[in-house]
Amino acid sequence: MTDKQSDSIFHDVASPFCGIASDDLVVEVNGNTVTVKENGDPVTRHGFESPMTDLSPRIKGQEATLDEAVSHIAALLKNSKQPLIGGMGTDLNGARAAMALADISRATIDSQFSDAAFRNILVLQDSGYMTTTLTEVRNRVDLLLVVGTDIESSFPRFFERIIWPEESMFGQQVESREIIYLGKKPSGQASTSPGGRPAEVIECDDACLPEVMSVLRALVKGKKVQAETVGGIAAADLAGIAEKLKSAKYGVITWSGFQLNYAHAEVTIQNICEMIKEINHTTRCNGLPLGGKEGDTTVNAVSSWQSGYPMRTSFSRNMPDYDPYMNRGQRMLDEGEVDVLLWVSSFNTDGRPPATDATTVVLGRSGMTFDQEPEVFIPVGVPGIDHSGRTFRCDSVVSVPLKKLRDSGLPSTYDVLTAVEQAL
Amino acid sequence: MLTKLTGGRVIDPEHGINDVVRDIYIRDGRIVEAPSDGKIDEEIDVRGKIIMSGAIDMHTHIGGGKVNIARTMLPEDHAESLLERTELMRSGCGHAAPSTLTTGYRYAEMGYTAGFEPAVLPINARQAHMEMHDTPIIDKGGYAMLGSDDFLLRMMAANEDQDAINNYVAWTLTHTQALGLKVVNPGGINAFKFNQRKLDLDEKNTFYNVSPREILQRLSRAVTELGVPHPLHVHGCNLGVPGNKDTTLDTIQGIEGLPMHLTHIQFHSYGTEGDFKFSSGAAEIAEAINRNKNITVDVGQILFGQTVTASGDSMRQFAGAPHAHPNKWVCMDIECDAGCGVVPFKYRDQSFVNALQWMIGLETFLMVDDPWRIFLTTDHPNGAPFTSYPHLIKLLMDKSFRNDMLSTLHPEAQQATHLASIDREYTLYDIATMTRAGAARLLGLADRGHLGVGAAADITVYTDHPDREKMFSSPDYVFKDGQMVVKNGQLIKITWGTTHVVKPQYDASIEKPLQSYFDKYHTLKMGNFKISDDEIIDDGRGSLTVQPLKQGGKL
Numbered sequence: 003m004t005d006k007q008s009d010s011i012f013h014d015v016a017s018p019f020c021g022i023a024s025d026d027l028v029v030e031v032n033g034n035t036v037t038v039k040e041n042g043d044p045v046t047r048h049g050f051e052s053p054m055t056d057l058s059p060r061i062k063g064q065e066a067t068l069d070e071a072v073s074h075i076a077a078l079l080k081n082s083k084q085p086l087i088g089g090m091g092t093d094l095n096g097a098r099a100a101m102a103l104a105d106i107s108r109a110t111i112d113s114q115f116s117d118a119a120f121r122n123i124l125v126l127q128d129s130g131y132m133t134t135t136l137t138e139v140r141n142r143v144d145l146l147l148v149v150g151t152d153i154e155s156s157f158p159r160f161f162e163r164i165i166w167p168e169e170s171m172f173g174q175q176v177e178s179r180e181i182i183y184l185g186k187k188p189s190g191q192a193s194t195s196p197g198g199r200p201a202e203v204i205e206c207d208d209a210c211l212p213e214v215m216s217v218l219r220a221l222v223k224g225k226k227v228q229a230e231t232v233g234g235i236a237a238a239d240l241a242g243i244a245e246k247l248k249s250a251k252y253g254v255i256t257w258s259g260f261q262l263n264y265a266h267a268e269v270t271i272q273n274i275c276e277m278i279k280e281i282n283h284t285t286r287c288n289g290l291p292l293g294g295k296e297g298d299t300t301v302n303a304v305s306s307w308q309s310g311y312p313m314r315t316s317f318s319r320n321m322p323d324y325d326p327y328m329n330r331g332q333r334m335l336d337e338g339e340v341d342v343l344l345w346v347s348s349f350n351t352d353g354r355p356p357a358t359d360a361t362t363v364v365l366g367r368s369g370m371t372f373d374q375e376p377e378v379f380i381p382v383g384v385p386g387i388d389h390s391g392r393t394f395r396c397d398s399v400v401s402v403p404l405k406k407l408r409d410s411g412l413p414s415t416y417d418v419l420t421a422v423e424q425a426l
Numbered sequence: 427m428l429t430k431l432t433g434g435r436v437i438d439p440e441h442g443i444n445d446v447v448r449d450i451y452i453r454d455g456r457i458v459e460a461p462s463d464g465k466i467d468e469e470i471d472v473r474g475k476i477i478m479s480g481a482i483d484m485h486t487h488i489g490g491g492k493v494n495i496a497r498t499m500l501p502e503d504h505a506e507s508l509l510e511r512t513e514l515m516r517s518g519c520g521h522a523a524p525s526t527l528t529t530g531y532r533y534a535e536m537g538y539t540a541g542f543e544p545a546v547l548p549i550n551a552r553q554a555h556m557e558m559h560d561t562p563i564i565d566k567g568g569y570a571m572l573g574s575d576d577f578l579l580r581m582m583a584a585n586e587d588q589d590a591i592n593n594y595v596a597w598t599l600t601h602t603q604a605l606g607l608k609v610v611n612p613g614g615i616n617a618f619k620f621n622q623r624k625l626d627l628d629e630k631n632t633f634y635n636v637s638p639r640e641i642l643q644r645l646s647r648a649v650t651e652l653g654v655p656h657p658l659h660v661h662g663c664n665l666g667v668p669g670n671k672d673t674t675l676d677t678i679q680g681i682e683g684l685p686m687h688l689t690h691i692q693f694h695s696y697g698t699e700g701d702f703k704f705s706s707g708a709a710e711i712a713e714a715i716n717r718n719k720n721i722t723v724d725v726g727q728i729l730f731g732q733t734v735t736a737s738g739d740s741m742r743q744f745a746g747a748p749h750a751h752p753n754k755w756v757c758m759d760i761e762c763d764a765g766c767g768v769v770p771f772k773y774r775d776q777s778f779v780n781a782l783q784w785m786i787g788l789e790t791f792l793m794v795d796d797p798w799r800i801f802l803t804t805d806h807p808n809g810a811p812f813t814s815y816p817h818l819i820k821l822l823m824d825k826s827f828r829n830d831m832l833s834t835l836h837p838e839a840q841q842a843t844h845l846a847s848i849d850r851e852y853t854l855y856d857i858a859t860m861t862r863a864g865a866a867r868l869l870g871l872a873d874r875g876h877l878g879v880g881a882a883a884d885i886t887v888y889t890d891h892p893d894r895e896k897m898f899s900s901p902d903y904v905f906k907d908g909q910m911v912v913k914n915g916q917l918i919k920i921t922w923g924t925t926h927v928v929k930p931q932y933d934a935s936i937e938k939p940l941q942s943y944f945d946k947y948h949t950l951k952m953g954n955f956k957i958s959d960d961e962i963i964d965d966g967r968g969s970l971t972v973q974p975l976k977q978g979g980k981l
């Protein structure tokens with residue numbers, strides 16, 4: 003029903019639009035209009051409040067029924083030599099259905115966020131890491147080192163929720179927490195303590211971060227560094243950070259894979275992670291990779307438990323084959339290897355499919371616009387707005403239930419993909 | 427539809443039936459009486475075959491965050507065991523950390539019809555259930571893990587009464603949809619966050635001033651007083667530390683007669699004798715188990731080869747990380763709730779320590795008298811993948827095979843135990859007790875693990891092959907809830923098992939302090955922590971089976 007007009011207020015609403023998945027939002031729903039009343043921020047307001055426009059599927063730009071659209075997709079996949087399921091902006095059950103469909107249609111599966119996510123996954127698969135989760139940080143952190151990341155632009159409530167709570171569990175004075183930015187400087191004041199103490203900022207270009215991190219790691223290990231400056235940073239400043247990391251009781255080093263956006267950033271992250279392991283010989287220190295919005299963490303988790311591998315897995319041999327380079331969706335499109343692209347982006351109208359010659363099918367959020375009308379477009383419900391669901395936070399540990407807030411009548415990604423699978 | 431299994435040799439320890447020829451009738455997923463009118467729809471000739479109920483793995487890491495970290499971390503492990511999609515089965519892969527679908531298929535093909543995830547972090551329970559939901563055929567369930575969570579330790583530091591703790595335990599079991607309660611390195615995971623690197627039974631957590639012994643007593647009492655059938659499931663202090671047998675003996679004494687299950691006891695049975703300062707404590711431990719009837723154990727047998735260790739015990743996993751093979755590992759502190767560590771490991775038969783671990787496990791199996799109180803596990807995947815169970819059963823049932831294997835191991839290790847002189851061979855009845863009747867009884871599964879009228883028709887039919895590894899690798903038939911899912915060792919049908927839980931009542935007053943705790947300290951709302959029944963049922967494939975509490979449950 004789309005004509006429902008009653009006002010409703012929902013409490014403790016979780017946001018899938020940001021990787022910290024704040025779940026204290028108060029949301030008002032009036033018909034199909036959703037308004038974040040309390041605890042909103044630019045990211046969650048954009049996520050919840052984007053208006054709904056399209057209600058019915060289109061085939062080649064012509065309105066069609068859902069059944070017709072599903073059959074059309076099934077026919078495309080049946081005749082496809084190399085389908086790619088991309089985007090993967092979806093929730094738990096959407097991811098499950100996409101995996102089942104990839105398996106039966108011998109597709110390759112990849113997410114729109116993989117370039118960033120794999121900067122961490124490659125480290126996990128090569129050497130591993132020591133990490134912590136948001137509630138631990140909230141109660142324990144005494145030193146937060148932010149590497150190459152402006153947190154508040156992507157995670158507006160990170161500091162309010164994680165770093166500056168009113169009270170921590172173990173008697174620590176929250177005000178005493180020390181924040182150091184290394185690399186990018188913060189775009190606002192969220193990191194300033196409640197008492198007005200700004201974060202320490204030691205700036206350098208992204209391009210210098212690999213070298214800066216290597217030197218910091220060497221300093222933590224007690225090695226002597228000859229250079230006076232590294233990437234424009236005084237070696238003495240880095241030595242100061244090294245000392246602080248070693249004397250902190252619970253240091254946390256955080257970064258965003260999205261924002262460490264340069265070639266082989268995984269090497270930098272690996273250096274961070276190995277340094278953390280070394281610090282743990284004497285005190286506690288942990289990594290906190292930030293990311294995970296719009297199903298990013300969820301789809302990698304589901305893919306791993308269902309196939310053994312994260313994204314960038316191909317089923318073309320009728321079994322899962324993992325190759326983070328060959329199965330990179332954009333590479334396959336660029337090389338013309340894909341004939342059918344099935345793009346899923348149910349959270350965000352900005353998550354549009356890449357331009358490609360491949361026949362494109364889009365399961366997208368209502369309101370999505372295209373430079374080139376896809377072969378099939380199905381407006382699907384947003385998990386946590388149009389249907390209930392579950393999504394993982396950035397820490398890969400906590401998953402939150404997503405509520406159904408309105409009765410828009412839009413099908414879920416799970417509904418559509420399961421119907422396609424059954425039609426095959 | 428009435429199915430008759432005709433003429434099988436039934437082994438059903440719950441009813442004391444040992445190799446008796448009986449017909450079994452199945453209708454609507456249950457074992458039923460012979461029909462009075464003699465009418466049957468389908469007859470399956472199983473004359474000469476061995477019939478047992480479906481096997482139950484009471485400790486296997488099949489779902490949840492750390493298992494999934496292990497999967498993601500080990501692409502090279504999967505690449506050697508890829509599984510093609512068939513008409514029936516989804517594709518999958520994995521040896522040490524198989525995909526969920528593969529896990530369900532493989533268990534069923536071995537005659538297993540249930541597996542229980544023993545380390546469900548309450549904050550990660552939702553994920554554990556998601557993964558188990560995607561594990562076909564077998565029934566499942568989990569044990570919620572407490573003991574290093576700050577809420578409990580705060581209660582204990584404030585010296586709250588036992589009723590309050592019982593309430594908290596009941597609340598946790600209910601809202602994590604758990605079947606039992608587990609504790610891992612009691613208080614130690616928490617202590618590691620305060621930079622303590624070891625925690626003995628009577629050593630205090632520096633912040634809370636609470637010891638593992640006190641945690642064990644409180645939690646064991648809670649489980650007992652609530653009437654939860656499965657005793658407190660304990661992964662003790664000092665896992666893997668030479669000399670830890672003394673801690674284990676102390677732990678058994680310290681529980682003062684309360685029911686307690688000591689898991690993967692093999693990893694907790696080490697002495698410090700000999701040139702390697704590493705020796706078998708199995709005899710002493712087995713003797714203590716034999717004497718203390720309140721104690722049950724599973725072994726956590728190690729078998730040689732590549733695997734991965736995935737544990738909630740971040741403290742001990744961090745200590746073991748230098749042994750990672752391949753050299754990569756993960757440790758995590760988790761949500762003021764728990765932690766985890768994932769360390770790949772290769773057990774080598776020419777390593778003194780690994781060879782001795784293998785012997786210690788087998789000694790324990792062979793020296794504990796009562797098969798109702800010892801359970802067959804490899805602590806999958808920590809000691810070995812569950813797919814090695816048939817091999818392990820052969821080691822237990824066939825002395826000459828066992829001694830042949832033994833003679834190939836590290837020579838000095840061979841001298842360090844009396845394993846070669848132990849004559850005991852497990853019987854089929856012993857195996858059925860350990861893997862069926864005893865496991866069902868231990869977990870309080872009312873209608874599983876036996877073949878009596880009214881039981882769920884989870885049934886495995888084997889050929890009495892003298893090579894027990896062959897026999898247990900490939901049953902002739904497996905029935906899950908009355909449906910034939912395996913024929914001649916091959917899957918022929920995919921079904922979806924139920925999730926077994928307990929629902930002890932709790933007094934809602936516990937939600938007052940919990941609400942304020944979540945609001946003050948957590949990054950998740952209390953309401954969003956709770957896992958609804960609908961989440962277990964999910965797309966309709968899942969179901970909940972609430973197991974009865976023991977008589978005399980307090981609440």
Ligand SMILES: [Zn+2]
Pocket residue numbers: 485487544545689690805808
């Ligand atoms: Zn275990």
